[in-house]
Amino acid sequence: MSAGCTLAGPEPPPPPASPDLPPPSLDRPPTDTVAADAEAPDTVSADTGARPPPPEGAPITGDGLLPPVRALWVVRTALVHPDSVRAVVERAHRGGFNTLLVQVRGRGDAWYRSGLEPRGEPLAGTHPSYDPLGLMVEEARGRGLQVHAWINAHLVAGARTLPTDELHLVNRRPEWLAVPRELARELFHVDPRAPGYREALMAHARAHSDQVEGLYSSPILPEATRHLAAVAADLAEGYDLDGIHLDYLRLPSPAFDYSRPALEAFRARLRATHPPAELRAAETRWREGEILAYAETFPRAWDDFRRDRVRETLEAVVAAVRRARPGLMVSAAVFPDPTDARAHRFQDWEDWLARGLLDVVAPMSYTNRNDAFAAALERARTVGGADRIWMGVGAYTNTFEEAVRRARWVGEAGLAGVALFSYDWAAGPEGIQAAGGEGYLERFGREAFRAETGSPASGR
Numbered sequence: 430m431s432a433g434c435t436l437a438g439p440e441p442p443p444p445p446a447s448p449d450l451p452p453p454s455l456d457r458p459p460t461d462t463v464a465a466d467a468e469a470p471d472t473v474s475a476d477t478g479a480r481p482p483p484p485e486g487a488p489i490t491g492d493g494l495l496p497p498v499r500a501l502w503v504v505r506t507a508l509v510h511p512d513s514v515r516a517v518v519e520r521a522h523r524g525g526f527n528t529l530l531v532q533v534r535g536r537g538d539a540w541y542r543s544g545l546e547p548r549g550e551p552l553a554g555t556h557p558s559y560d561p562l563g564l565m566v567e568e569a570r571g572r573g574l575q576v577h578a579w580i581n582a583h584l585v586a587g588a589r590t591l592p593t594d595e596l597h598l599v600n601r602r603p604e605w606l607a608v609p610r611e612l613a614r615e616l617f618h619v620d621p622r623a624p625g626y627r628e629a630l631m632a633h634a635r636a637h638s639d640q641v642e643g644l645y646s647s648p649i650l651p652e653a654t655r656h657l658a659a660v661a662a663d664l665a666e667g668y669d670l671d672g673i674h675l676d677y678l679r680l681p682s683p684a685f686d687y688s689r690p691a692l693e694a695f696r697a698r699l700r701a702t703h704p705p706a707e708l709r710a711a712e713t714r715w716r717e718g719e720i721l722a723y724a725e726t727f728p729r730a731w732d733d734f735r736r737d738r739v740r741e742t743l744e745a746v747v748a749a750v751r752r753a754r755p756g757l758m759v760s761a762a763v764f765p766d767p768t769d770a771r772a773h774r775f776q777d778w779e780d781w782l783a784r785g786l787l788d789v790v791a792p793m794s795y796t797n798r799n800d801a802f803a804a805a806l807e808r809a810r811t812v813g814g815a816d817r818i819w820m821g822v823g824a825y826t827n828t829f830e831e832a833v834r835r836a837r838w839v840g841e842a843g844l845a846g847v848a849l850f851s852y853d854w855a856a857g858p859e860g861i862q863a864a865g866g867e868g869y870l871e872r873f874g875r876e877a878f879r880a881e882t883g884s885p886a887s888g889r
Contacts (some may be wrong), residue, residue: 475646496839496845498819499878500528500791501870502579504853505535508561509551517852517856524874528575530674530848534644534660535560537598541578542667545660547594566669576587577672577760578664582657582742583607584677586644588634591627598656599644601629604690607645607680609637610721611689617720641681648742648775649691649735650679655740658749665753672758672788673750678743679764679774680735687724695734696723736775743786760789763820765796765805767812782813791848795823802835806842819846827855829863829873836877849873 465643501521507513508531521529533540538549541562552559569576585606586592586599603621612629619626627644633642646653649865658883662674680686696715699708714722724731747759763778764770771777778790790813794805809818820839824832833850839847854860860869 435731440504448764452614465625469613478842483792495878496819496836496844496847498528498848499526499836500530500577500819500846500848501526502848503531503565504851505530505532505540505549505561507853507856508532508540508549508565510680511559511564514561514564514625516566516856518565518572518574520572520868520870521852522572523868524870525878526574526849526870526874528577528671528846529565529569530564530577530579531562532579532581532676533664534578536581536587537592537714543663545656546598546665547592547596548747550593562664562668569671574672575670577758578668578670579674579676580657580661581676582678582685582746583645583648583680584642585646586631587720588631588638588641588643589619589664591631598646599627600820602652602656604688605690606630606648607647607686607691608686608688609633609641613692614720617689617692628684642677645677645681645685647686648689648692648693649686649688649738654742658745661746665750665757670754670757672760673746674791675743675746675759675761679739679776681774682731683773686735687721691735692720692724695731698734698767698802699723699727699730728838729755733770734774736771736777739775740777740781740784740786743781747786758788758789761787762791762793762818765792765809765821767808779812787846789817789819791819791821791839791846793821793850795821795824795826795850797823797827797831799831801883803836806839806844807858810842810844815843816845818844819848820844821848821850822875823850824860824863824869825850829865829869833873833877 480859498731503517507517517529523812531698534546535549536548539546540549540552542560552561563578566576584595595601602809603626606621606627608616608630612633616626617630623628630644646657648654661675664670665673699711705712708723711722712727745760750757751757761778763776764774767777767779771779778787781787782790790809792805792809794802796802796805806820809820820835822832822835822839827835836847836849851857855864855869855873861867863869864872
């Protein structure tokens with residue numbers, strides 16, 4: 430995920446042979462997410478107030494405090510069959526989790542009843558009446574678990590193939606797609622509906638799949654923002670949810686969005702806020718056909734513009750959710766290093782918290798380094814306050830013992846919650862192997878979420 434990191438890779442594999450066990454998804458952070466953590470200092474600075482991490486190999490004790498929220502990210506591949514949904518709830522309950530972050534918009538598609546977006550393609554073989562989210566809520570309520578609808582905000586297609594449904598956003602509104610700088614000049618004068626426009630974007634994503642997860646919609650376009658807000662409101666109105674959880678609320682890198690509508694919007698903004706004399710050189714170049722004139726002449730303002738538009742997208746989504754269901758929690762998965770998130774993803778989550786836009790952020794600290802995890806935890810707690818942080822732990826990037834230790838550490842630090850990424854990995858063969866041959870989630874709950882007596886963790 431941006432879990433994420435959520436964060437994603439190519440499109441999901443076909444449905445599993447056994448509906449009870451989804452294959453491991455590719456919805457995981459790209460390698461640069463973990464690598465970014467490696468840039469953290471080898472030791473936590475003494476002036477941060479951070480407790481030093483436990484020594485490698487130290488025993489896991491049972492005397493830590495439990496995080497009030499014990500969340501589990503559930504990728505959409507676990508929703509392909511009713512039995513898979515039931516298995517998610519049963520395993521999560523046995524593991525002591527009390528909150529499910531369920532991916533219901535993975536790639537501009539719907540894994541719930543929707544009149545706004547097409548049904549997820551892997552659900553094509555299921556009965557039209559099958560409602561994965563509806564069943565998840567029903568089953569979870571019976572076990573005392575909360576359900577938050579996880580929405581991938583701007584990632585709308587994988588990096589392998591274009592969506593086939595003509596009603597999909599990529600096919601219906603290609604002018605909403607973000608464009609990399611590398612293709613800016615080539616596509617500026619091309620009609621987005623013309624043959625080759627979407628194909629060029631997909632070819633670029635495929636060639637840079639180690640850096641870009643797929644096609645993104647642009648946060649700069651008001652129409653795209655209104656659509657995303659409508660999707661969130663539709664979920665809030667249609668289901669008995671405990672929250673809306675946002676992921677990919679960002680651009681993939683500073684190389685985006687250089688689409689024609691975005692460049693024209695930036696020019697219009699500067700022309701409305703700056704004296705003509707300050708813009709004369711850039712305007713001359715623009716009129717001569719240099720479409721990057723304003724972005725190149727005013728790079729800091731260009732970055733601020735994109736950052737502001739991501740924040741304004743969040744504001745629109747939150748306002749729509751609040752109108753639909755006052756008091757419904759809104760959370761977001763974010764890059765753990767706030768400096769990197771702000772500068773390279775235009776995801777200024779420290780500012781979002783300061784403005785009170787979100788109830789909770791979930792920093793996706795999937796690093797396997799204790800010092801990097803400690804630094805991310807302390808920074809998040811300092812900025813957001815303990816009651817607004819759910820610390821993300823990557824099961825797939827850590828040994829089983831390390832993942833358990835991190836969950837206990839989150840509880841001891843007094844944070845509001847811990848979120849494990851992800852169900853599909855933990856329930857699959859890699860997770861079983863990591864847990865020594867038994868169910869990962871069950872063992873994880875026994876060692877991370879239960880007291881020394883072995884009594885089950887409290888439910889909701």
